[in-house]
Amino acid sequence: MFEALFLPPLAILLLSFLDIAKIKRFLPIVSAAIFIPVLFLFASDHILYYHDLIAVDKLAKFVLLVSSVVSIGVTLALESLEKHVAIDAKDYKRFYRFFALFWIGMIISVAANSMGIFWVGLELATLSTVYMIKTNKSAFAHHEAWNYMIVGTIAIALILFGIILIYAAAKPAIGEEAMLFSALGAHIHQIRNSYLFEIGFAFVAVGSFVKMGFFPMNLWLANIERAAYYPVAALFSGLLESAIMVGFFRFAHIAKKLNESHLIGFTYIYALLTLFIVAFLIYRAKDFMRLFSLSGVEHMVLIAIFWVSGGYFAALLHFAAHAFLKPALFISTGVLESKGKYHIAGALRGYKGVKGTLFFILVGFFMLAIIGLPPSPIFFSEIFGFGAMVEMAKASHHLLLMFGAIAFMLLLLAVIFYKFVEVYQSMKYEGSEEPKEVYASEMSALALFAIALLALLVSFDYIEHIV
Amino acid sequence: MTNFFIGMFLSTLITAMLTTRLYRLIAWYAVNSLFLALAAMSEAVRIQDEAMLISALLTLVLKSALIPYLLKHFAVKFQAERNITPSIKVQYLIILIPAILVFTFYLIDPIIAGAAKNYISLAIASLFLSLVLMIEHRNVFAKVIGFLSLENALFLLAMTATEGMPMLIELGIFVDLLMAVVILNLLFKKEASHV
Amino acid sequence: MFTFDTLSLLFVLFLALGVVPNIFYAWGYMDHIERKGHFLVHYLSFILSMLGVVLSNTPLAFLFFWEIMSLTSWQLILANAHEKGxxxxxxxxxFMTHFGFVFILLFFLITSDGNLSLSFSELHAIAAHFPYPTLLFFLLVLGFLSKAGVVPMHVWLPYAHPAAPSAVSALMSGVMLKIALYGFLRMLLEVLYPWHLEWGVVVLIIGAISSLIGVLYALSEHDMKALLANHSIENIGIILIAFGMGMIFGSLHLPLLSAFAFIAGLYHIFNHMSFKSLLFMSAGAVLHQTHTKNIEKYGSLIKTMPITAANFLFAAVSISALPPTNGFLSEWMIFQSLLGSSSISDIILKISIPFTVFALALTGGLAIACFVKAFGITFLGLHRSHNAKHAHxxxxxxxxGMLSMAAVVLALMLFAPLFLHLFDDALVPFGLSDITGRITPTFWSIHSIAHNGGVVSPLFLTFALAVVVFALDYAAKLLGVRSRSHRTWACGYRTNAKxxxxATGFAGPIRRFFAWLYRPEVHFHKKTVAGHTTKFTSALYDVHIKPLFEASLYEGTKKALNVISYWVYRLGHFEQVRYGAIIFNLMLSVLxxxxxxxxxxxxxxxxxxxxILIASIKILVIGDKE
Amino acid sequence: MIAYILWIAVMVLTAPLFLSLIKMIKMWLLFKKPLSPLQGYRDFSKLLSKEVLISQEASAITHIAPYMVLAPLVVVLFLLPPPSAKSFFISFTDAFTLTGLVALSSFFLMLLGLDSASSFGGIGSSREAFISALVEPAMILVIFALSLMAKNLGVAQATINLAHHFPIEHLASFAFAGIAFFILLIAENGRIPVDNPETHLELTMVHEAMILDISGWYLALVESAAAIKFMIFASLFVSFFMPFGMDAPFLVALLIFLLKVAFVAILVALIEVNTAKLRLFKVPNLLGLAIIFAFLSLISYYILGA
Incomplete structure (x- = not known):
């Protein structure tokens, strides 16, 4: 069953090499087919494949489901990409080629039970995105693609370095099995060389954090997403970061069993620094892309910190909500910025007709949902996540210090909140009313994300039982 | 014997850091990979691990021959700037390189003693050195060499600390490496080679 | 999830009294609103969310409705988005309501041990085990009272409430602020007890300062609705004085006095809702007709808008705490509870209570001045602009809407003892004493609970005033007073509006007296004739007051944010060039x-x-100057 | 019962007398030909016979306000401390109610000033608002301090308590309160140095400015309100600060009461002759003094117990 997952991307890969005129229409349909094998996965209880190298557990299923919805949305939006930016059919096909590779990498890394396989998938996904950034032919995009290439590969190399160290630490105790997440989790307390393990974890964590744009790489990611076309940014925030996040989930889960206080101290310091920087960068953001990608970093921090604090439900809910919301917002930037990059004022004015009105309403909702206003799932995930943090703080030895950190974090979130409110008001009520065009494909993508968000609201029970 | 090769590996890496010409840098990288492959082979012979032997051979073919060749080819094709002066002064590097080595030994000190303890520290040191190699050059080719050295450091670690990773994963790493080179080609194809 | 205990039901009644007249009013106001659908959706969900907050019994539901309440009220303010400011x-x-929400959230998270579906009464045990109860108390203060708009977290209030459509201003000022107080009260009564003495003193002092600051800034205001909004700050302060006294008495184990103070506070909550809503409604009616909020552009409206004027006058008398109105009665009770403290021997209280008495008394005096100004300049004299002339x-x-709200005011005034009975019933299940028998032995009088306290009777006072007025009127009829109309004597000149x-002139003496607080910016331009300083053809005098707290706290915060963000931004752009070096140092420091x-x-x-780290950062990241 | 009504009637009827008395004493001291103490009654009857001239710009407020100025003060009369301890009705009212009723009266007086669109009215109202805003806290503080000393918050019962048991131990507080209250008496009744009831000069007018545009019956109402207000304050002053003679038979007590009020009137007249009208912006200094003394009185009683 698991192999079926690879069929749609492989099909896309093959089709993208064919020289058929109508191929462009056909590709989104194939990519939408990704959804079907994912659904079949839910039907089967089979977890381990290929000598335990692959584990399609509940977490992987959930992430795959979320990712497939996101990718369907993104491919839908891709349909009208040419109407907003200059892109020819050849680029289109090449884009899809790398998109297919990206998906294969995604599936491998999400469903990997072996740390090495996870890494291979991640590297594949990362490298294929480099070219996706390059689809935009501007000098800025070229420059950023290089930046991405270099920093991304360093980060990925760090992750591998960490994986090898972890493997080295665990191998004497567990044997060849030490490469598997499941075996590591089960036999973690047999590891004598816990220091080596922690060093390895530090490498992995720094690598993934750099990749997700945490401190001090905040602007790096923002610039890359700014440089890329908006569906690529959507893929970045919706899929690639998710894949890394899942890896972090698995590693952190193991590290937590080994030494919780080290993990928490490390993550909290990192998260505080990141939030501090990100909050103020957001405060100064002047265009939608950077605003959204910085806020993506913010949400990644929150997810990571919820997870290590033991708020698994909150982290997953937040994860899913963010994975739906952020691509939706990135896709809408294509329309919002159709009158120029820095035109925040009045960006949400001048929409006529049914599509326009729907777009107006949905984007308004998304903007408010991303800052955690009810009934957005983010509202609940933040409440539960901070609940978990407070819970953990109460159990810790440094109660007031932890509360100080939590309160500080909340205040930084309030700064972000302020900026978003400002942007929301400005795009809705300021500026002049210029007519803007919304296309059906984007609209359907947004609608899909909206429905997915609503579905999230009724699936609390399911998410609660994932971990 | 492994010790010797690893020592040579490290010294070639350090020499590469002080190089100021592009083609020579590529050459040093090839030599560096060569010693890595030799170290891997001797280690493989010692522990009699066929998988490691294969990856050592792959290293030999890929990293010390094919990739340097391709890079040279690209450099000629895209007319890269051949004079690459490190942006970090030599005076600093003289302090920095020993400091990195000392630091990694200090870092590794709490690890429970084992045969691989020193190798781990050397691997981490070469990781940092490769990073410095990337930092000190503004030239894209030199940066790529730095990245490839990073890969070598990884391989060194995998080889010495864990007595070889599972074969499948090693192969995966090689595939990704090739993929990276393909991407590089695509990136170079367009315009400027400066970042 | 939901509760229907006495306190909740009391606030349901409160909502009903506040909302029903408002609905009529809003209905009539609709033609003034551009996006009707948007307004209606948010208006109704605003009301429902307030109901939800009042009825919630779990933190999760409470927080949910609380945020919905903020969200909808924010959208309602935006109904007038095209207006400047x-x-x-x-x-x-x-932002401010979110700021408060953060602290409420923290409070609940701490007291619920992560399980936000516990009922409020179950939270008490967890809160009692928390080692820093004062921290919890301050979370409550920051959370709820910032929403209620107490000094110094009030800066938003005089801007936000006037910006909304008048019906919504009435709801926000009249009703929503009290919902915040409801939350505060419920948490105090159900979750965070026993109280420490210091908490009560803190609330008392916050209340006293808020009441004074509120009324002082109201006086200097030219914007009708901002004036009323500032008065909301004042009245919230008064309510908090009552709550503070209740907490003080509670912590000193004086249950009777404590119950009395809390009843006084609740009564003032109801009263303020009634007269503030009425004031906002009638101010809104004026605004509706004259299309300006500037009080200097009104005048003479009593002749064209008699019903609005009468309503405004009634509410103004009530908010100025003049007998026999309900505003007077609740302030009377608050005075009584302040004075009931004479037997306490705690030195903090002995100092803070006389100051509070003074603050409350001064507040009363200034409120009168303020409402004479508001009513007199708006409704009396000659019209000061064309718009005012053509108002109807x-x-x-x-x-x-206005008349039914006036009826609510009247009911609260005449049937005060019955309402007090209700308030006491609502509080008794929360461990406060049943003192109905002692404070309202008859249906027409209210007795102070304090030993040898006073008595007041709204019915008697109203009746007496009415009798005297009718007697005098009868006397006038007997005397056969003739009357004749002529223009006002103006030293031989014709009277005119100029x-x-x-309003600026009216508040002049007070502004001058409090100049150290107001720090007014005066703009005085005149065109003099041939160099004579005293002869001029035209003159313009304009006073602008920037509230002290806004200038210091709000602008200060904003400045600090700008400075920090500037440096962070520079750092961000600096880092762009040397990613490799940064990762190097990052890795180094983590290891x-x-x-x-x-x-x-x-x-x-x-x-x-x-x-070593600093050296490596210097070498790799910062590098040499080129 | 009858005694009580008699007392009220006496207060109402003698109210104009005392104002005229002040005027008379002042003229006498200034070597002018003193006017008759009955001048107040003459003015009143003259006003009754005149027609009411109403401004064109005036609204319903002009018709309501004079009644509302007088009515609360009349109600206050009923609630005042009685001259005799064995009175039929001992009022239950406290300081806050009394101040509130007085403030209600001045509230409408201020509205009256603003109603006729004349700039004089505005001057008067504005100044009155300023002064009464400062008077109110001082008054409440004073009366509460006294009530606390007298161990009863009800004003009437407090004065009787004082008469029966004068709190020697709180003499300091008592003196402070006395000074403060006397300043308030002057300020509230518009006497020199706060206001000059005899001039119609826009620099100095407060009270007169507000009533410049009414006449006849309405003016009569407002003027009698002024007289009654003086009566109220004087009677409060004498009840609190000269608490003797209350146990005498009713008529004697009433006589003593009237003599005490006359004494206050003479005191006011003496002060008026010997001081100059203050500039408006110097008035807060005087009122501030009252507030400080009131505060001192409350605090010294409350904290020091002196």
Whole structure:
């Protein structure tokens, strides 16, 4: 069953090499087919494949489901990409080629039970995105693609370095099995060389954090997403970061069993620094892309910190909500910025007709949902996540210090909140009313994300039982 | 014997850091990979691990021959700037390189003693050195060499600390490496080679 | 999830009294609103969310409805988005309510042990085990009272409330602020007890300062609705004085006095809702007709809008705490509870209570001045602008809204003892004493609970005033007073609108007296004739007051944010060039960290490593100057 | 019962007398030909016979306000401390109610000033608002301090308590309160140095400015309100600060009461002759003094117990 997952991307890969005129229409349909094998996965209880190298557990299923919805949305939006930016059919096909590779990498890394396989998938996904950034032919995009290439590969190399160290630490105790997440989790307390393990974890964590744009790489990611076309940014925030996040989930889960206080101290310091920087960068953001990608970093921090604090439900809910919301917002930037990059004022004015009105309403909702206003799932995930943090703080030895950190974090979130409110008001009520065009494909993508968000609201029970 | 090769590996890496010409840098990288492959082979012979032997051979073919060749080819094709002066002064590097080595030994000190303890520290040191190699050059080719050295450091670690990773994963790493080179080609194809 | 206990039901009644007249009014106001669908959706969900907050019994439901309440009220403010100043006001409002929400959230998270579906009464046990109850108390203060708009967290209020459509201003000022107080009260009564003496003093002092600051800034205000909004700050302060006294008495184990103070507070909550809503409605009616909020552009409206004027006058008398109105009665009770403290021997109280008495009394005096100004300049004299000249009475629905709210005021005034009975019943299940028998032995009088306290009777006072007035009127009839109409004597000149006192002029003496607080900016331009300083053809005098707290707290915060964000931004752009070096140092410091923390911490190595790190940052990241 | 009504009637009827008395004493001291103490009644009857001249710009407020100025003060009369301890009705009212009723009266007086669109009215109202805003806290503080000393918050019962048991131990507080209250008496009744009831000069007018545009019956109402207000304050002053003679038979007590009020009137007249009208912006200094003394009185009683 698991192999079926690879069929749609492989099909896309093959089709993208064919020289058929109508191929462009056909590709989104194939990519939408990704959804079907994912659904079949839910039907089967089979977890381990290929000598335990692959584990399609509940977490992987959930992430795959979320990712497939996101990718369907993104491919839908891709349909009208040419109407907003200059892109020819050849680029289109090449884009899809790398998109297919990206998906294969995604599936491998999400469903990997072996740390090495996870890494291979991640590297594949990362490298294929480099070219996706390059689809935009501007000098800025070229420059950023290089930046991405270099920093991304360093980060990925760090992750591998960490994986090898972890493997080295665990191998004497567990044997060849030490490469598997499941075996590591089960036999973690047999590891004598816990220091080596922690060093390895530090490498992995720094690598993934750099990749997700945490401190001090905040602007790096923002610039890359700014440089890329908006569906690529959507893929970045919706899929690639998710894949890394899942890896972090698995590693952190193991590290937590080994030494919780080290993990928490490390993550909290990192998260505080990141939030501090990100909050103020957001405060100064002047265009939608950077605003959204910085806020993506913010949400990644929150997810990571919820997870290590033991708020698994909150982290997953937040994860899913963010994975739906952020691509939706990135896709809408294509329309919002159709009158120029820095035109925040009045960006949400001048929409006529049914599509326009729907777009107006949905984007308004998304903007408010991303800052955690009810009934957005983010509202609940933040409440539960901070609940978990407070819970953990109460159990810790440094109660007031932890509360100080939590309160500080909340205040930084309030700064972000302020900026978003400002942007929301400005795009809705300021500026002049210029007519803007919304296309059906984007609209359907947004609608899909909206429905997915609503579905999230009724699936609390399911998410609660994932971990 | 492994010790010797690893020592040579490290010294070639350090020499590469002080190089100021592009083609020579590529050459040093090839030599560096060569010693890595030799170290891997001797280690493989010692522990009699066929998988490691294969990856050592792959290293030999890929990293010390094919990739340097391709890079040279690209450099000629895209007319890269051949004079690459490190942006970090030599005076600093003289302090920095020993400091990195000392630091990694200090870092590794709490690890429970084992045969691989020193190798781990050397691997981490070469990781940092490769990073410095990337930092000190503004030239894209030199940066790529730095990245490839990073890969070598990884391989060194995998080889010495864990007595070889599972074969499948090693192969995966090689595939990704090739993929990276393909991407590089695509990136170079367009315009400027400066970042 | 929901509760229907006495306190909740009391506030349901409160909502009903506040909302029903408002609905009529809003209905009549609709033609003034551009996006009707948007308004209606948010207006109704605003009301429902308030109901939800009041009825919630679990933190999760409470927080949910609380945020919905903020969200909808923010959208309602934005209904007037095209008007100048609305957008910053809405933004500031929404930010401040979120700011408060953060603290409420923290409070609940701490007291619920992560299980937000516990009922409030179950939270008490967890809260009692928390080692820092004062921290919890301050979370409550910051959370709820910032929403209620107490000094110094009030800066948003005079901007936000006036920016909304008048019906919504009435709801926000009249009703929503009290919902915040409801939350505060419920948490105090159900979750966070027993109270410490200091908490009560803190609330008392916050209340006293708020009441004074509120009324002082109201006086200096030219914007009708901002004036009323400032008065909301004042009245919230008064309510908090009552709550503070209740907490003080509660912590000193004086249950009777405590119950009395809390009843006084609840009564003032109801009263303020009634007269503030009425004031906002009638001010809204004026605004509706004259299309300006500037009080200097009104005048003479009593002749064209008699019903609005009568309503405004009634509410103004009530909010100025003049007998026999309900505003007077609740303030009377608050005075009584302040004075009931004479037997307490705690020195903090002995100092803070006389100051509070003074603050409350001064507040009363200034409120009178303020409402003479508000009513006199708006409704009396000659019209000061064309708009005012062409104003006419508002439509029937709005009149119904105002009149029914006036009926609520009247009911609260005449049947005060019955309401007090109700308040006491609501509080008794929360452990406060049943004192109904002692404070309202008859249906017509209210007795102080304090030993040898006073008595007041709204019915008697009203009746006496009415009798005297009718007797005098009868006397006038007997005497056969004749009357004749002539124009006002103006030293031989014709009276005209420009000769009248302006609102600025009216508040002049008080502004001058409090100049140290107001720090007014005076703009005085005149065109003099041939160099004579005293002869001029035209003159313009304009006073602008920037509230002290806004200038210091709000602008200060904003400045600090700008400075920090500027540096962070520079840092961000600096880092762009040397990603590799940054990762290098990052990795180095993380590994250092693990090495130090994980194994044998020693200061010497820490210092050594810090030196190495700084050196490497200098070499790699910053580099040499080129 | 009858005694009580008699007392009220006496207070109402003698109210104009005392104002005229002040005027008479002042003229006498200034070597002018003193006017008759009955001048107040003459003015009143003259006003009754005149027609009411109403400004064109005036609204319903002009018709309501004079009644509302007088009515609360009349109600206050009923609630005042009685001259005799054995009175039929001992009022239950406290300081806050009394101040509130007085403030209600001045509230409408201020509205009256603003109603006729004349700039004089505005001057008067504005100044009155300023002064009464400062008077109110001082008054409440004073009366509460006294009530606390007298161990009863009800004003009437407090004065009787004082008469029966004068709190020697709180003499300091008592003196402070006395000074403060006397300043308030002057300020509230518009006497020199706060206001000059005899001039119609826009620099100095407060009270007169507000009533410049009414006449006839309405003016009569407002003027009698002024007289009654003086009566109220004087009677409060004498009840609190000269608490003797209350146990005498009713008529004697009433006589003593009237003599005490006359004494206050003479005191006011003496002060008026010997001081100059203050500039408006110097008035707060005087009122501030009252507030400080009131505060001192409350605090010294409350904290020091002196």
């Amino acid at each position: 609305t957008l910053p006001a809405a933004r500031l409002y929404f 009475e508002v439509n029937r629905l709005m009149q119904i 000769m009248q006192y302006t 250092f960290g693990y090495r130090i923390i994980a194994h044998h911490f020693s200061w010497a190595t820490l210092v050594l490593e810090a030196v």
